[in-house]
Amino acid sequence: MLTAADTAIHVDAVSKRYTLGALRHGDCGRLSEVMARAPRRLWHNAKQFFRPNSQRDVDSDGRVFWALRDVSFEVRQGEVCGVVGRNGAGKSTLLKILSRITEPTSGRFGLGGRVASLLEVGTGFHQELTGRENILLSGITLGMTRAEVQRRFDEIVDFAGIDRFLDTPVKHYSSGMQVRLGFSVAAHLESEILIIDEVLAVGDVSFQKKCLGKLSDVANSGRTALFVSHNMVAVKSLCQSAILLEDGRLTMKGTPDQVIAAHLASFALPTVSSSARIVNSGGIKQITTCHATDIAGEVQAKFSIDEPMEIRLELDLQPDAEEVSFKVVMHFYFDDGTLAFATASQELSLSAVEIAQHPRCRWTCRIPSKSLNEGQYMIEMLVLSAELQIFGRYPELLRFETHDVKSRQGWYGKWAGVMRPDCRWSVDC
Numbered sequence: 490m491l492t493a494a495d496t497a498i499h500v501d502a503v504s505k506r507y508t509l510g511a512l513r514h515g516d517c518g519r520l521s522e523v524m525a526r527a528p529r530r531l532w533h534n535a536k537q538f539f540r541p542n543s544q545r546d547v548d549s550d551g552r553v554f555w556a557l558r559d560v561s562f563e564v565r566q567g568e569v570c571g572v573v574g575r576n577g578a579g580k581s582t583l584l585k586i587l588s589r590i591t592e593p594t595s596g597r598f599g600l601g602g603r604v605a606s607l608l609e610v611g612t613g614f615h616q617e618l619t620g621r622e623n624i625l626l627s628g629i630t631l632g633m634t635r636a637e638v639q640r641r642f643d644e645i646v647d648f649a650g651i652d653r654f655l656d657t658p659v660k661h662y663s664s665g666m667q668v669r670l671g672f673s674v675a676a677h678l679e680s681e682i683l684i685i686d687e688v689l690a691v692g693d694v695s696f697q698k699k700c701l702g703k704l705s706d707v708a709n710s711g712r713t714a715l716f717v718s719h720n721m722v723a724v725k726s727l728c729q730s731a732i733l734l735e736d737g738r739l740t741m742k743g744t745p746d747q748v749i750a751a752h753l754a755s756f757a758l759p760t761v762s763s764s765a766r767i768v769n770s771g772g773i774k775q776i777t778t779c780h781a782t783d784i785a786g787e788v789q790a791k792f793s794i795d796e797p798m799e800i801r802l803e804l805d806l807q808p809d810a811e812e813v814s815f816k817v818v819m820h821f822y823f824d825d826g827t828l829a830f831a832t833a834s835q836e837l838s839l840s841a842v843e844i845a846q847h848p849r850c851r852w853t854c855r856i857p858s859k860s861l862n863e864g865q866y867m868i869e870m871l872v873l874s875a876e877l878q879i880f881g882r883y884p885e886l887l888r889f890e891t892h893d894v895k896s897r898q899g900w901y902g903k904w905a906g907v908m909r910p911d912c913r914w915s916v917d918c
Contacts, residue, residue, distance in 0.1 A: 588604060605674070607671045614671065
């Protein structure tokens with residue numbers, strides 16, 4: 490049981506509700522319209538208050554959206570806690586509430602100290618002020634004196650690497666420069682709690698290394714950090730604990746390894762309807778199954794790039810076919826629609842006797858480890874005759890994801906390209 494002295498962040502049943510389409514064109518700035526809508530809004534709020542809890546999730550026209558529902562957790566002093574979840578799970582909403590940018594609809598939270606946050610590029614900066622002025626403004630906002638800010642000023646500028654542009658308005662900074670300055674300000678000013686949302690999504694290798702080192706320093710100095718990232722390697726490396734958000738609800742809290750495993754296992758396996766797998770051509774009846782599996786044969790939706798994977802395919806043949814001769818071609822598309830690579834099976838020829846004995850063909854295509862990049866892939870399959878006539882084309886037969894599990898020479902981000910082969914290098918000088 491954590492005591493108040495041990496707890497840096499306490500979140501108790503926090504929920505956040507939005508009303509979709511609440512603002513319409515022309516709604517702002519007209520007092521007459523606001524006054525006209527006031528009785529209707531008052532009546533709606535009264536109905537919501539007296540409804541049973543189970544009926545408050547959706548209003549009469551379905552415009553209510555719950556970004557967070559009854560989220561509760563605690564973070565210890567000096568702990569770096571990772572926040573994991575898919576897009577739209579409520580991660581950024583949670584951080585905005587804890588940063589006091591927005592108020593929760595219900596529930597409460599407590600923070601054991603001053604909070605510095607970096608939620609997105611340019612957050613907290615006045616675009617018309619210079620980098621120097623924004624550093625001072627950020628420190629004063631945190632409750633620091635001008636002397637306290639000046640004491641850390643040189644460290645902030647040196648870490649951000651913006652000394653040449655210190656007296657340039659922030660609106661002229663690139664996104665990378667704004668992120669570097671924002672992280673440097675948040676990490677160096679004397680706040681007890683640091684809240685960071687996807688800081689590693691922008692920046693080069695050297696900046697990532699500096700950020701990771703600084704976050705380690707933050708934890709070792711007894712400060713607390715809440716770190717949102719889609720990069721499982723960074724979460725695993727930096728955090729002592731983690732929470733998993735799914736559809737606005739907290740579904741798990743535990744070690745980073747436990748939470749990451751649950752998150753990866755939550756990806757739904759793709760399915761293809763039986764009607765979309767019918768071939769009925771060239772002696773082939775239908776595609777019975779198509780799965781992505783690990784080498785042990787376990788069906789998965791997400792794979793480590795360091796392990797080989799297999800695409801396992803079963804085709805049913807027409808029992809009355811005299812003979813069959815065909816091959817299978819698979820096109821692997823990356824998440825942006827780029828064709829990553831294609832592969833084809835050897836040609837299979839069977840007689841009527843062999844078809845009767847083996848009415849189902851099983852194909853296995855093994856993809857070597859360290860060949861795919863991190864991301865989402867989609868498989869399109871073609872069934873071709875020996876003369877390359879197309880018996881069937883199936884554009885979205887299977888989807889799967891690949892992820893990295895460790896840093897590569899200090900790089901925690903996604904590499905460029907659709908493939909990532911482990912090439913052997915040598916040098917002679």
